[in-house]
Amino acid sequence: MPTIKDVARAANCSTATVSRALASPEKVSDATRHRVAQAVAKVGYSLNAAARNLRRSESRTIVVILPNIANPFFSDVISGLESVAHQAGYQVLLGDAGNNPDRVASYFNLVPSNQADGIILLSTEVPMALVRERQADAGFPLVMACEYFDNLSLPTIHIDNEQAAHKATEYLVALGHQRIATITGPARNPICKDRLRGYRHGLADAGLNIQDDWIVEGDFTFHSGYEQGRILLQQDKKRPTAIFCQNDEMAIGVLKAARDAGVVVPEQLSVIGFDDIGFSQYCEPELTTVHQPREAIGRTAMRLLLDILKQRNVPLDQSLKTQLIVRSSTARAPRD
Amino acid sequence: MPTIKDVARAANCSTATVSRALASPEKVSDATRHRVAQAVAKVGYSLNAAARNLRRSESRTIVVILPNIANPFFSDVISGLESVAHQAGYQVLLGDAGNNPDRVASYFNLVPSNQADGIILLSTEVPMALVRERQADAGFPLVMACEYFDNLSLPTIHIDNEQAAHKATEYLVALGHQRIATITGPARNPICKDRLRGYRHGLADAGLNIQDDWIVEGDFTFHSGYEQGRILLQQDKKRPTAIFCQNDEMAIGVLKAARDAGVVVPEQLSVIGFDDIGFSQYCEPELTTVHQPREAIGRTAMRLLLDILKQRNVPLDQSLKTQLIVRSSTARAPRD
DNA sequence: TTTTTGTTTGTAATCGATTACATTTAAGCA
DNA sequence: TGCTTAAATGTAATCGATTACAAACAAAAA
Numbered sequence: 001m002p003t004i005k006d007v008a009r010a011a012n013c014s015t016a017t018v019s020r021a022l023a024s025p026e027k028v029s030d031a032t033r034h035r036v037a038q039a040v041a042k043v044g045y046s047l048n049a050a051a052r053n054l055r056r057s058e059s060r061t062i063v064v065i066l067p068n069i070a071n072p073f074f075s076d077v078i079s080g081l082e083s084v085a086h087q088a089g090y091q092v093l094l095g096d097a098g099n100n101p102d103r104v105a106s107y108f109n110l111v112p113s114n115q116a117d118g119i120i121l122l123s124t125e126v127p128m129a130l131v132r133e134r135q136a137d138a139g140f141p142l143v144m145a146c147e148y149f150d151n152l153s154l155p156t157i158h159i160d161n162e163q164a165a166h167k168a169t170e171y172l173v174a175l176g177h178q179r180i181a182t183i184t185g186p187a188r189n190p191i192c193k194d195r196l197r198g199y200r201h202g203l204a205d206a207g208l209n210i211q212d213d214w215i216v217e218g219d220f221t222f223h224s225g226y227e228q229g230r231i232l233l234q235q236d237k238k239r240p241t242a243i244f245c246q247n248d249e250m251a252i253g254v255l256k257a258a259r260d261a262g263v264v265v266p267e268q269l270s271v272i273g274f275d276d277i278g279f280s281q282y283c284e285p286e287l288t289t290v291h292q293p294r295e296a297i298g299r300t301a302m303r304l305l306l307d308i309l310k311q312r313n314v315p316l317d318q319s320l321k322t323q324l325i326v327r328s329s330t331a332r333a334p335r336d
Numbered sequence: 337m338p339t340i341k342d343v344a345r346a347a348n349c350s351t352a353t354v355s356r357a358l359a360s361p362e363k364v365s366d367a368t369r370h371r372v373a374q375a376v377a378k379v380g381y382s383l384n385a386a387a388r389n390l391r392r393s394e395s396r397t398i399v400v401i402l403p404n405i406a407n408p409f410f411s412d413v414i415s416g417l418e419s420v421a422h423q424a425g426y427q428v429l430l431g432d433a434g435n436n437p438d439r440v441a442s443y444f445n446l447v448p449s450n451q452a453d454g455i456i457l458l459s460t461e462v463p464m465a466l467v468r469e470r471q472a473d474a475g476f477p478l479v480m481a482c483e484y485f486d487n488l489s490l491p492t493i494h495i496d497n498e499q500a501a502h503k504a505t506e507y508l509v510a511l512g513h514q515r516i517a518t519i520t521g522p523a524r525n526p527i528c529k530d531r532l533r534g535y536r537h538g539l540a541d542a543g544l545n546i547q548d549d550w551i552v553e554g555d556f557t558f559h560s561g562y563e564q565g566r567i568l569l570q571q572d573k574k575r576p577t578a579i580f581c582q583n584d585e586m587a588i589g590v591l592k593a594a595r596d597a598g599v600v601v602p603e604q605l606s607v608i609g610f611d612d613i614g615f616s617q618y619c620e621p622e623l624t625t626v627h628q629p630r631e632a633i634g635r636t637a638m639r640l641l642l643d644i645l646k647q648r649n650v651p652l653d654q655s656l657k658t659q660l661i662v663r664s665s666t667a668r669a670p671r672d
Numbered sequence: 673t674t675t676t677t678g679t680t681t682g683t684a685a686t687c688g689a690t691t692a693c694a695t696t697t698a699a700g701c702a
Numbered sequence: 703t704g705c706t707t708a709a710a711t712g713t714a715a716t717c718g719a720t721t722a723c724a725a726a727c728a729a730a731a732a
Contacts, residue, residue: 003717004720005718013681015718016684016719017681017682019721023719023720028680029680029681032681046445047718047719048718049446050717050718054717055687055719055720056687056720057337072408079432094405094428096418103422109382112337112382113383113384113385114337114384114688115385222615222618226618252618255620259620279558279588282558282562282589283618283620284619339687339688341688349712350713351689351712352711352714354689355691356691356711364711365710383688387690388688388690390687390689390716390719391716450718674732676731678728680727681726682726683722683724684722685720685721686722693715694714695712697709697710698709699706700708701704701705701707702704
């Protein structure tokens with residue numbers, strides 16, 4: 001591989017001049033700039049990033065840690081993250097945490113080892129000790145998005161999960177539903193708690209009483225939605241007329257459970273999801289759901305991290321708006 | 337940040353010894369190894385990867401270029417790629433090409449600039465000139481998976497698209513269908529041509545004649561499947577009784593088009609997809625489709641690239657098996 | 673012409689780890 | 703004990719780019 005020395009030789013100048021011609025052209029005469037450009041082309045030079053990174057002690061790489069690349073929710077968030085990063089000349093390294101603490105640890109290590117300049121965390125399913133340790137030294141550039149830790153304060157981009165769930169529940173109540181169940185995500189997850197709280201308040205506001213066996217826990221997969229939906233629908237007593245699911249995949253699982261149980265959506269059962277993933281428009285019936293501004297979340301999170309890296313003073317906590325999208329999986333409650 | 341020098345000082349030895357204690361412990365006495373380990377812990381040392389990469393001129397990073405992270409097809413492929421990479425101590429940098437030639441160029445540049453050791457290409461939608469140029473110098477570690485260029489030979493992991501499409505079509509024929517349409521992916525894409533060829537042969541084998549206006553082109557999205565499906569179903573003459581779609585998302589789009597047109601699947605229309613993505617079990621009806629071993633494709637591709645990097649002698653072209661998964665979107669052809 | 677000021681370029685130290693080679697130390701053996 | 707061999711450690715060059723500082727040069731002002 002040709003190095004900056006080869007270019008310097010070909011352009012008949014010093015390496016310092018080559019470096020300047022490439023990095024800060026205004027510091028160099030027109031003639032030299034030209035000669036260097038030609039020399040670069042001639043020898044086929046390309047800059048050795050490791051050398052630059054070593055010298056500058058930065059890597060222009062941001063690590064994004066997410067629970068699972070396969071989750072369609074994250075793809076738009078990632079698009080947003082990437083677009084901002086690229087504009088600012090940064091790379092994005094996607095790290096699938098995949099329930100593997102060692103892996104997460106190794107991603108965190110990329111920062112002290114100068115392979116990454118900062119981290120964006122999209123999941124709370126990571127070893128708490130690690131995060132706590134990093135958050136302790138204030139210099140560690142770490143931003144959360146989508147989720148958050150309820151016992152640890154980090155710069156965060158999020159939505160108002162409680163409010164969104166509250167509104168979704170209110171909507172069901174407004175349709176006349178009185179027996180409203182919910183399928184949550186993993187109970188230890190703070191955003192799931194928030195959504196659950198929103199659901200409870202929605203019921204309480206309407207003076208409906210909350211039945212504990214209508215609050216069931218899933219894990220955000222199709223399958224868990226299907227299973228929990230099946231269980232909810234086969235209860236002996238009067239079954240719920242509406243189910244609020246904490247994400248779309250589980251809601252789509254419920255749709256299938258309803259079909260299998262011969263329960264017609266939305267006539268006999270209303271279903272609401274959360275996230276508004278692409279598939280929610282193509283399932284049968286189309287899913288009423290809470291839309292999240294995923295791309296904007298990604299963009300904002302990356303901007304926040306870059307601002308922190310540049311030591312700019314910025315609000316460390318931003319909330320973005322959600323919107324209830326009404327489609328055809330919800331309807332007026334059936335008469336008893 | 338503490339460096340190797342700080343460790344050396346704390347362990348009362350030279351930097352060379354520290355380096356050896358960490359990288360090749362067998363070259364160092366037990367006592368020293370111990371001292372070094374303690375010193376590392378004490379000063380909180382972590383290796384500067386840029387320095388190591390510079391010295392070793394490698395980066396232990398593999399770039400994976402894909403057309404679109406949002407495409408659920410790729411998530412399992414990526415899982416496979418990552419698992420093998422991590423085992424071998426490599427990082428995976430995911431690059432979303434996103435119809436942006438500049439971006440792709442910048443990903444390709446990571447190799448000469450020592451930020452990446454090799455590239456896995458999952459898309460043919462990249463500037464041909466770039467690929468051709470790289471492929472020209474034989475040293476450039478570049479592997480294709482899932483797709484391929486028909487005018488350029490590169491190490492490749494793939495499936496037999498023609499055969500898979502042939503079998504899918506045969507299956508429809510065996511169910512008694514005589515009017516079988518197809519929705520292809522982008523026509524310039526070699527794998528789409530292969531699948532189309534398989535379809536044609538399937539019809540030809542059965543002595544069915546091929547109707548050109550039953551071969552329509554989509555772009556692998558839900559939406560294009562919906563649109564093309566709608567058009568196919570509203571044709572004046574007798575409409576097709578089966579549609580073979582070149583991926584699942586388009587097939588799911590067709591399912592929706594059929595619902596909207598009041599055509600019952602599978603009684604009046606059979607639909608087959610391709611890929612077997614997660615959704616295909618949760619749509620209504622469940623989708624008959626061609627299963628691809630996505631995770632295995634990823635694993636095999638990464639292994640191939642790592643073998644190439646290690647200069648091991650390996651077959652540069654491997655084909656993996658597909659399987660037709662019959663679910664409920666296909667049935668015997670309706671009587672005329 | 674001389675001095676001042678500003679522009680352009682070069683010299684050489686530096687970033688942090690690795691490793692060839694040299695040196696020291698220890699172990700084995702007669 | 704003295705000699706050979708092996709193991710352990712140290713010295714210092716190296717990877718390639720950046721940049722503080724110095725030097726050279728040109729243009730402007732006196």
